[in-house]
Amino acid sequence: MLPFLPRYYLSVIVVTLGGSAQFYSYGIVNVCQELLSEWINSTYFERTGEPLTLTQSNVIWSFVVSSVAIGAICGSLVTRTLAEKFGRRNALIMNGVLNVCGALLELLAKPAASPEFLIAGRLILGVNMGLTSGLVPMYLMEITPGKWRGSAGTLHQVAVAFSDWFSLFVGLPEILGSRALWPYAFAFPGFPALLLVIILPFCPESPKFTLMNLGRREESLNAIKSLVEEKEVQPMFRTIVKEAAQFSREGRGTYKELFTRKEFRIPITVSILVMISQQFTGCTAVFAYSTDMFVNANLNIDTARHATLAIGIVYFLFACSSPFLIERLGRRFLSLFQLVSCLIALIFLSTFTYIQQISNHAWASYGSIGALIGYMALYGIGSPIPWMITAELFNTKYRSAAVTVAVFTAWTFAFIISTAYLPFQQLVGVAFSYLPFIIISCISILFMYLLLPETRDKNIDDIVTEIRFRGQSLSIMQPFRTIPSDLAINEGRRLLPPENFEEEEDNDPQQNHENYQAILP
Template sequence: MFTFTYYVSVLTVIIGGSAQFYTYDVINPAQTTLIKWLNQTYSSRGELKTEAELNMVWSMIVSCVAIGAIFGALSTKPLSERLGRRNGLIFNGIFNVIGALLEYLAKPLSSPEILVIGRIILGVNMGLTSGLVPMYLMEITPTKYRGSAGTCHMVAVAFSDWFSMLLALPEVFGGDETWPIAFGFPGIPAFLLCCILPFCPESPKFSLLIKQDRVATLNDIGRLVDVHEGQQMYEDLIREKTNSDTNENISVSYLFTSKELRMPLIICVWVMVAQQFTGAAAIFAYSTNMFLNAGLEPQIARFSTLGISIIYFLFACSSVHLIERKGRRVLSLFQLSTVTASLTAMSIFTWAQAYYNINLASYGAIAALLAYMCGYGIGSPIPWMIASEIFPTKYRSSAVTIAISVAWSLVFIISLAYLPFKQWVGVSASYLPFIIVSAISTCFVYFLLPETRNKHTNEIAQDIQFRSDTIRRYSLNILPSVGSSMG
């Protein structure tokens, strides 16, 4: 059914282009090593930094990736429509190679500034990757296998999470002299992507609905699937082309002003907000610090961080099967409810340990964090897929741009603000914003997110309209009764 070229295309993209969180997570277990290097570097310049100043520099090094990612996300629409999905990924791979090289050179050149610049460039790569990779994978795959293709991306992301934390351990490549190897590693698979992907097909959807080239479309489909599957895939594309005028130049602002697109936009943005307010950005960036707060020794804390990353990866792998069997909506509800319960337990256990000195509470906090990773891993692919599934092709790149920009803006805010916020309110209270938003998001998903499994965009649009109309009618009916009872 699928051709050899299809598998090469998928493997090339997920290995070379899905390490979007490697750069974000690699810094976690290397925190002690990097702060020591920063202190030595500034001291050699005659600049003595206080602990508070070093913490601020550290927070900027952690969060500057998200600054680049915001710019990368905002570039998703123009890049994907001008260069195409495949060529956009190749262009993006070049950013990865350059950023990784700069990170590698930061220590030999004794320059924290070069490290920051390299991380910002890699951030641009991450922002583009967040939109381009799932878009390309889902557009080269027939509708009934679309969810599995999109999930493969997040499985690769989960793999890069724990792999980055493995390489960055002081016992591996996170030592005083070897950490540049761990930081520069993403450039290797990105270079391979730049070499292999030019020989892979473009997205058939891009060829037909954006370039209006039927010959190129048929050629792309023929290189991806067999004749039977290719015929169905082409008919689906023709149907989608008939239902939309893709010659129209759709701006990002149009999604905010169009009545029929407003609710789908709210849904895809909110599920992304929900994903970020699960606290994942803070946990992946500062989990070692969290384990230290729970009373673990530094080495055990680092290996515990690696352990929870492996758990996240294993449960993300299970989502490849579950996402087509159970659907997106069910897994999203499971993720958000599990995360809400786990964060609540973590808050209670850390509070008990801090104020009542209950040593066993630290083990409860660790168990809650493990449960968190199980729930988060199962539902982690869904928000990155929703925009590509609920919007027709002509709106898709704009919707993905908005959703990914919101995601990385929140990653920046959360990763920059979490440590100061934790110092202000205490460890246990620092989880409260995540708990509140996750609980609200669970209700939102239950009432408004439709099931998108094996559905075309017009079917999904009808489901969204039905749900929003039902809620509107219910609100109109209940408000007068509330007013009369108050009267």
């Protein structure tokens, strides 16, 4: 039986539905593309008396889609600052207020005949999503005991998958995706965000933030008591106290250290590459343009919308399995499996689309549909890994800075891909528009195979040892050396030159004892 109290479940539900589910805004454009493109064209025709060209229409629509990613880039950059200055809970509440403002702009876009309002609203919602990417997993993992922390971290990605499916459902013409109701479909995220703003103040602040940043020992302990059963209170509090002692001793790592210290070269490279690899599986393009892809597979628009809804359901169901598979199969295996599987699905999708274009065979259209469905299933299995792997590669001192860099990287490439895909598709054709994803995925698989360590059931020292082993293998031009199954800290010291191994042990036991005692009750 899980040792959680009602307030814990309330906190989790509020932040996942009011926070993580805001990724709804990324998917809603998918099923509404034709409808919104017509509205934008007619609006500009009324203003200028001239219709938009196909290129102009594609560029404007690309910015409607990618404005969310632009905002998310900005949001990701200030996540750490807001979380440390105002606290995880208060930052989430501020983020909810921001979401409501963005939703109001989207609601007013049609009455004001202003595509600019639509883009501005999505830009604000993008800032919300960028903040959510860091704040929600951070809050969930800090209010959860260590044994269940990994599963709590994956709840964010499961909620993202649910919101993607739900946006495809709400965007159907039979629901809110009609000419009269589409503003309500776009503004819908404001409702759960408003609930978050109202309810979250009654939930506890992160006990870790309360102790480490504010120094309020009793308040931190009381927060834990309100979240978990009595048997988990002291173990959870002791863990936080130890982290607080380390924090008071070492301070917080800087971005400069991440990119200049030799021992961080491989971890920060892996953190960046794992995000780039996921984006170049083509997920951003599929999430934003799968309806268009189905239309190109000779489905009519109504059938294409329902097919998009179907792959959204497939994605959500397979994403639900990821918390169990991650712990059973490991992060490294599942990440490589996802990359290879998505690569194969993209090759099939490109091939079937090309055959359909040159021969108009009906079976090729079914092949394209099957490839897209298979792609979403395989992508969903490993989708949470990039969002959690960075936190496992770094200790407490450098974790928040590294996560910020990783999230910034993810949203930057999401913006690039979502902006460039449609014009690129128009330039080279649908079948060849998948080639950049295929080529970069091949390169990504090679680098991930060489560099990505397994982090399951390992402490930070074991992970660092494996990273250094892989780094040494590259430096001596033996990148495919097998990792010893019993590789441990002492083995890492034997295999590596002394100058490459920086001790992370406590240098001043007396000072460590004083720091620890200063925080203990």
